Amino acid sequence: xxxxxxxxxxxxxxxxxxxxxxxxxxxxxxxxxxxxxxxxxxxxxxxxxxxxxxxxxxxxxxxxxxxxxxxxxxxxxxxxxxxxxxxxxxxxxxxxxxxxxxxxxxxxxxxxxxxxxxxxxxxxxxxxxxxxxxxxxxxxxxxxxxxxxxxxxxxxxxxxxxxxxxxxxxxxxxxxxxxxxxxxxxxxxxxx
Numbered sequence: 001x002x003x004x005x006x007x008x009x010x011x012x013x014x015x016x017x018x019x020x021x022x023x024x025x026x027x028x029x030x031x032x033x034x035x036x037x038x039x040x041x042x043x044x045x046x047x048x049x050x051x052x053x054x055x056x057x058x059x060x061x062x063x064x065x066x067x068x069x070x071x072x073x074x075x076x077x078x079x080x081x082x083x084x085x086x087x088x089x090x091x092x093x094x095x096x097x098x099x100x101x102x103x104x105x106x107x108x109x110x111x112x113x114x115x116x117x118x119x120x121x122x123x124x125x126x127x128x129x130x131x132x133x134x135x136x137x138x139x140x141x142x143x144x145x146x147x148x149x150x151x152x153x154x155x156x157x158x159x160x161x162x163x164x165x166x167x168x169x170x171x172x173x174x175x176x177x178x179x180x181x182x183x184x185x186x187x188x189x190x191x192x
Contacts, residue, residue: 006066010058017054024067025050027146028074034141035078037126045081049074068155071142075156079134128178135159136171143168 008016028049033042052073060069129137138157142148143164148156153164 006060006062010060014054017057020066021050021053021070024070027067028070031071031074031141031146032078034129034145035075035082035137037130041081045077046074048081049077052077064155065152068152071148071152071156072158075138124179124182125175128175128182131178132171132174136167136174139164139167140171140175 002019005016005019009020025046029042029046032045032049033039036042036045049070053070056073060066129140132140135157139153142153142156143150150161150164153159154161157164157167159167
């Protein structure tokens with residue numbers, strides 16, 4: 001990050017602010033999407049996060065990476081959004097993903113059975129992530145989905161690296177338990 005650009009942004013220069021945040025927008029949108037599961041809600045959360053970052057840029061002191069500071073703002077906005085909605089995000093079907101996000105399965109010609117299993121798996125994984133407490137959800141999204149290192153996650157969540165590792169480990173355990181339980185329900189349905 002260019003120190004001069006940061007100082008200009010902190011003095012109210014919108015073009016400088018734009019140069020600072022533009023490289024992070026796609027990643028921040030994906031983080032928002034992993035919380036909301038709706039493109040429009042993710043875009044709204046990203047817009048609110050950018051507005052909050054603009055208003056708070058003068059308070060950024062460089063005690064963490066700029067990207068970590070932006071992640072922290074985006075995660076806070078998403079958690080607040082979910083609290084206001086008083087809901088966990090609804091999961092989407094594979095068809096909805098195909099229409100909205102251009103999602104295509106790895107195998108271009110799955111059998112009908114494979115297609116159903118994939119859709120159920122995607123829905124199950126999303127539901128499992130959604131069931132996690134916010135601190136674990138943030139850690140697992142940033143680590144497993146966005147590929148962020150422990151250090152960045154520690155900065156975003158304002159936790160120690162040990163705490164981040166612990167949250168990720170506990171999140172994995174909860175995800176495995178959730179998916180095992182969900183898998184047993186699916187198996188019971190298909191055997192009837």
